[in-house]
Each structure stands twice: as structure tokens, then as C-alpha cells.
Amino acid sequence: MLSFKLSPEQESLRSLAREFVRREIKPVAALYDRTGEVPWPVFKKAYETGLMNMQVPEEFGGGGQGVLNGCLVAEELAAGCAGISASVVLNDLACTPIVLGGTAEQKERWLKSVCGDMSFVAFCVTEPGAGSDVAALSTTARREGDHYVLNGGKQFITNASIADYFVVFASTDKQKSYRGISAFVLERNTSGLSVGKKEDKMGQRASDTASVSLDNVRVTADCRLGGEGDGFRLIMRTFDKSRPGVAAAAVGLARAAMEYALEYARTREQFGVPIIQHQAISFLLADMQKDIDAARLLTWRAAWLTDTGERNSGEAAMAKAFAADVAMRVTTDAVQIFGGYGYSREYPVEKLMRDAKILQIYEGTAQIQRLLIAKTFYG
Ligand SMILES: Cc1cc2nc3c(=O)[nH]c(=O)nc-3n(C[C@H](O)[C@H](O)[C@H](O)COP(=O)(O)OP(=O)(O)OC[C@H]3O[C@@H](n4cnc5c(N)ncnc54)[C@H](O)[C@@H]3O)c2cc1C
Incomplete structure (x- = not known):
């Protein structure tokens, strides 16, 4: 049977998150956007409320x-x-390779620690020379007896400045291209691991982004997740689980922009009537409503598929690509509805437009999602 109705537990989870946003996030969102500082008090409360590490199995906290x-x-x-x-x-995204590829002992060792005391984990794939083309990564992990020695650099890593653990993807065999990529978990204080300067970004400024350097980082072989060469598959399986979440974030961002635009259109008067009574404006709002709804439905389906154990790579790519495009279009139109005020930092919608852009870039660009969709559905 097909149902679009959430269960009472899902409704209460959603209410919990909505109330958290009203109390803890909305009052400080503009402040952290302006300063670019790490919102530690909000993270701490999100952790205490149970809104962090939600997808890590309960047995690991x-x-x-x-x-x-x-x-x-x-x-x-x-x-x-x-x-x-x-x-x-x-x-959650950064913990996923450990959940999917870790042994019972590795999960016990890292996930329990991450969930036990609000630690951050960074997911390190992208490099200066390898963005969309993950298989081209040049970070190496050379086997030396019971150890690996890692060398290379990672770029644009979310939470790198504040992470205690780094899930790093490196080549253990360059000849094998993507089949030679392996995954490692490194702890922050490991000698040779250093984090670069924080990026000064256009949007999502409350989220930390920085580079990571690996200079002869020596770790024991039990820091490897899965077998040698399992890394690329782990990255792709992680994206199948995380892309619906990015799509959902795009839906939320777009919804916020639509709500601000609707309220403004009902109160702002030009030519003697609220601007919502001009059909050109009400049609912009109607398109927002329809596109956000469509994006949410694609998102829920992609999430539901993976929750039921089915392959969802194509559906997750469709949800991520569609929702990110919707977020960009809706936030741009929200600025349009606000007119000149939309362009001012005194009003909330310009931040939403800046925040939306990266959704079309990270976790696979808009173009890469389309490549994936074509590959999944047309071979
Ligand atoms: C704020 C932020 C946070 C991030 N967080 C993380 C993180 O936590 N971990 C991580 O590993 N990475 C992270 N990234 C990196 C992000 O995933 C990459 O930026 C993204 O994958 C694109 O890579 P690139 O920037 O090197 O662009 P490129 O791959 O160089 O692409 C440049 C342009 O070319 C297009 N292009 C490339 N190849 C093709 C093709 N075959 N066909 C058509 N078009 C193509 C792209 O779509 C894009 O428009 C983050 C980036 C940012 C900005």
C-alpha cells in the first residue's frame, strides 16, 4: 500500500526539530552567517536534543x-x-562509511566515541585536483608492514577545523584507478595531519569548511575500513544514503524562502493592492509551492528506497539534482518578490539565496547528478 501519511512517531520527530529550530536556530542564524563563527552552543543543544548522529545505530550511541x-x-x-x-x-554522512564498512570492533571504537561526547567527523574525498572525478584522487596510502603511510591533501572538507576524526579516501594502488581507492579513519592528533585555513564562503557560513594536509601520516592497518580497494564503493554507497538528506535540506531552505515571500507579498502594497494580487507574483508563489512539493516527494521516495534495502542511486541523484535546482530558483524568486529589499542584508532572503548555491555543487554537482541519472536509467 502506498501512503504519504507520516506515522505519529515521525510527526513528533518533525515537531521536535521544528521547535528546536524556532527556539535555537532562527534567533541566531543571521548572526552566525555574519560572523562565520562555529555555532558551538547550537551544536551542543542539537546533540543534547538527539538531533545529531541520528542515523548511527543505537547500539553505538x-x-x-x-x-x-x-x-x-x-x-x-x-x-x-x-x-x-x-x-x-x-x-551522519561522515559516520556512514564506518557504519557501512567498519568491523564490529571499529564501530565500537569510533562510533561510540563520536556519539558519546559530541565529536565531529570529517568526510575527506575532494582534493585540489580531484573534485567531480573522484577516481583521479592523488592522496596515497603506502603499506609498510602493519602500517600505512598517507600523503596528500584534501580540499573543501566540511567540519575539518572542528573534527576529531577524519574518514580519508586514498589510493593504495594507483594502477587500479577507482578500484585502488581505500578508506581510513584518522584521529585528529595523528602526527602529520594538519588542517588549513577556514574557507571564507559565499553562503552556509555557519558551516566550517577547510583543507586537510597529510604529510607522512603513519597509522596502523586496523585504521582501514573494509578491504584494500573498497573505498570507491563506500563513497558511492555513502552518497546513496546522504543525497536524500541534501535534497531534504534543499526542500527546507526553499520552504523558508517561500514562507518569507508569501508573507511579504500579502503585506507589501503597490498600485493600491497587496502585490500577491498581481498575477505575476502569485504565479511565482504557485510555482514555488508546486516545485517544493515535487522535490519533497522525490526526496522521500529516494530515502524510502534505501530504508527498504533497495538500490536508490538514480532516484537519490534525481532528488538531489531537482531539489537543489528548486532551492536555487525559489530563493532567487523570493529575492525578486522582495524587490530592492530582497537585496538588502536587513531582510532574510538574500542569505537563503547565497546558502542555496552550494546545494548544486557539493555531494556531486548538478552536472554529475545528471550523468548519474543518465547512467542509471539509460545505461
Ligand atoms: C562548502 C563546501 C563543502 C564541501 N564539503 C565537502 C566534504 O565534506 N567532503 C568532500 O570530500 N568534499 C566536499 N566539498 C567538495 C565538493 O564536493 C566539490 O566541490 C564538488 O564535488 C565539485 O568538485 P570541484 O569543486 O573540484 O569542481 P570540478 O569537479 O572541477 O567541476 C567544475 C565544473 O565542471 C563540471 N564538470 C566536471 N566534470 C564534468 C563532467 N564529466 N561533465 C559535465 N560537467 C562536469 C562540474 O559540474 C562543475 O560545474 C565541499 C565543497 C564546498 C564548496
């Missing part, structure tokens, strides 16, 4: 929730501030 429930929370958090939401939600 996480919330034990599925991807769909994670999406319900991501939509709410991003409606409050997409930057704060990104840092909170990406902790």
Missing part, C-alpha cells in the same frame, strides 16, 4: 533512525539555517 526520518529533520533544520544544518547533518 546514535539515534538508530532511517534515512527518511533523517530527511524529516534535515528539512526542518535547513529551514532554520542551511549552514548550521549542514554541519549537523554531515556528521
Whole structure:
């Protein structure tokens, strides 16, 4: 049977997140956007409220929730501030390779620690020379007896400045291209690991982004997740689980922009009537309503598929690509509805437009999602 109705538990999870946003995020979203500082008090409260590490299994201290429930929370958090939401939600993304590829002992060792005392984890794939083309990564992990020695550099890593753990993807065999990529978990204080300067970004400024350097980082072989060469598959399986969450964040961000635009259109008068009575404006709002709804439905389906154990790569790519485009279009139109005031930092919608842009870039650009969709559905 097909149902679009949330269960009472899902409704209360969504209400919990919505109330958290009203109390803890909305009042400070503009402040952290302006300063670019790490919103530690908000993170601490999100952790205490159970809104962090939601998808880590309960036995390791996480919330034990599925991807769909994670999406319900991501939509709410991003409606409050997409930057704060990104840092909170990406902790789940960074834990996913450990959940999917870790041994019982590795999960016990890292996930329990992450969930036990609000630690951040960084997911390190992108490099200066390898963005969309993940298989081209040049960071190496050379086997030396019972150890690996890692060398290279990672770029644009979310939460890098504040992370205690780094899930790093490196090549253990360059000849094998993507089949030679392996995954490692590194602890922050490991000698040779250093974090670069924080990026000064256009949007999502409350979310930390920085580079990571690996200079002869020596770790024991039990820091490797899965077998040698399992890394690329782990990255792709992680994206299948995390892309619905990015799509949900796009839905939340777009919804916030639509709500501001609707309220403004009802009160702002030009030519003697509220501007919502000009059909050109009401049609912009109607398009927002329809596109946000469509994006949410694609998102829920992609999440539901992976929760039921089915492949969702194509559906997750469609949800992520569509929702990110919707967020960009809706926020741009919200600025349009606000007219000149929309362009001013005194009004909330310009932040939403800046925050939306990165949704079309990270976790696979708009173009890469389309490549994936074509590959999945047309071979
Ligand atoms: C704020 C922020 C946070 C991030 N967080 C993380 C993180 O936590 N971990 C992580 O590993 N990475 C992270 N990233 C990196 C992000 O995933 C990459 O920026 C993204 O994958 C694109 O890579 P690139 O920037 O090198 O662009 P490129 O790959 O160089 O792409 C440039 C342009 O070319 C297009 N393009 C490339 N190849 C093709 C193709 N085959 N066909 C058509 N068009 C193509 C792209 O779509 C894009 O428009 C983050 C980035 C930012 C800005």
C-alpha cells in the first residue's frame, strides 16, 4: 500500500526539530552567517536534543533512525539555517562509511566515541585536483608492514577545523584507478595531519569548511575500513544514503524562502493592492509551492528506497539534482518578490539565496547528478 501519511512517531520527530529550530536556530542564524563563527552552543543543544548522529545505530550511541526520518529533520533544520544544518547533518554522512564498512570492533571504537561526547567527523574525498572525478584522487596510502603511510591533501572538507576524526579516501594502488581507492579513519592528533585555513564562503557560513594536509601520516592497518580497494564503493554507497538528506535540506531552505515571500507579498502594497494580487507574483508563489512539493516527494521516495534495502542511486541523484535546482530558483524568486529589499542584508532572503548555491555543487554537482541519472536509467 502506498501512503504519504507520516506515522505519529515521525510527526513528533518533525515537531521536535521544528521547535528546536524556532527556539535555537532562527534567533541566531543571521548572526552566525555574519560572523562565520562555529555555532558551538547550537551544536551542543542539537546533540543534547538527539538531533545529531541520528542515523548511527543505537547500539553505538546514535539515534538508530532511517534515512527518511533523517530527511524529516534535515528539512526542518535547513529551514532554520542551511549552514548550521549542514554541519549537523554531515556528521551522519561522515559516520556512514564506518557504519557501512567498519568491523564490529571499529564501530565500537569510533562510533561510540563520536556519539558519546559530541565529536565531529570529517568526510575527506575532494582534493585540489580531484573534485567531480573522484577516481583521479592523488592522496596515497603506502603499506609498510602493519602500517600505512598517507600523503596528500584534501580540499573543501566540511567540519575539518572542528573534527576529531577524519574518514580519508586514498589510493593504495594507483594502477587500479577507482578500484585502488581505500578508506581510513584518522584521529585528529595523528602526527602529520594538519588542517588549513577556514574557507571564507559565499553562503552556509555557519558551516566550517577547510583543507586537510597529510604529510607522512603513519597509522596502523586496523585504521582501514573494509578491504584494500573498497573505498570507491563506500563513497558511492555513502552518497546513496546522504543525497536524500541534501535534497531534504534543499526542500527546507526553499520552504523558508517561500514562507518569507508569501508573507511579504500579502503585506507589501503597490498600485493600491497587496502585490500577491498581481498575477505575476502569485504565479511565482504557485510555482514555488508546486516545485517544493515535487522535490519533497522525490526526496522521500529516494530515502524510502534505501530504508527498504533497495538500490536508490538514480532516484537519490534525481532528488538531489531537482531539489537543489528548486532551492536555487525559489530563493532567487523570493529575492525578486522582495524587490530592492530582497537585496538588502536587513531582510532574510538574500542569505537563503547565497546558502542555496552550494546545494548544486557539493555531494556531486548538478552536472554529475545528471550523468548519474543518465547512467542509471539509460545505461
Ligand atoms: C562548502 C563546501 C563543502 C564541501 N564539503 C565537502 C566534504 O565534506 N567532503 C568532500 O570530500 N568534499 C566536499 N566539498 C567538495 C565538493 O564536493 C566539490 O566541490 C564538488 O564535488 C565539485 O568538485 P570541484 O569543486 O573540484 O569542481 P570540478 O569537479 O572541477 O567541476 C567544475 C565544473 O565542471 C563540471 N564538470 C566536471 N566534470 C564534468 C563532467 N564529466 N561533465 C559535465 N560537467 C562536469 C562540474 O559540474 C562543475 O560545474 C565541499 C565543497 C564546498 C564548496
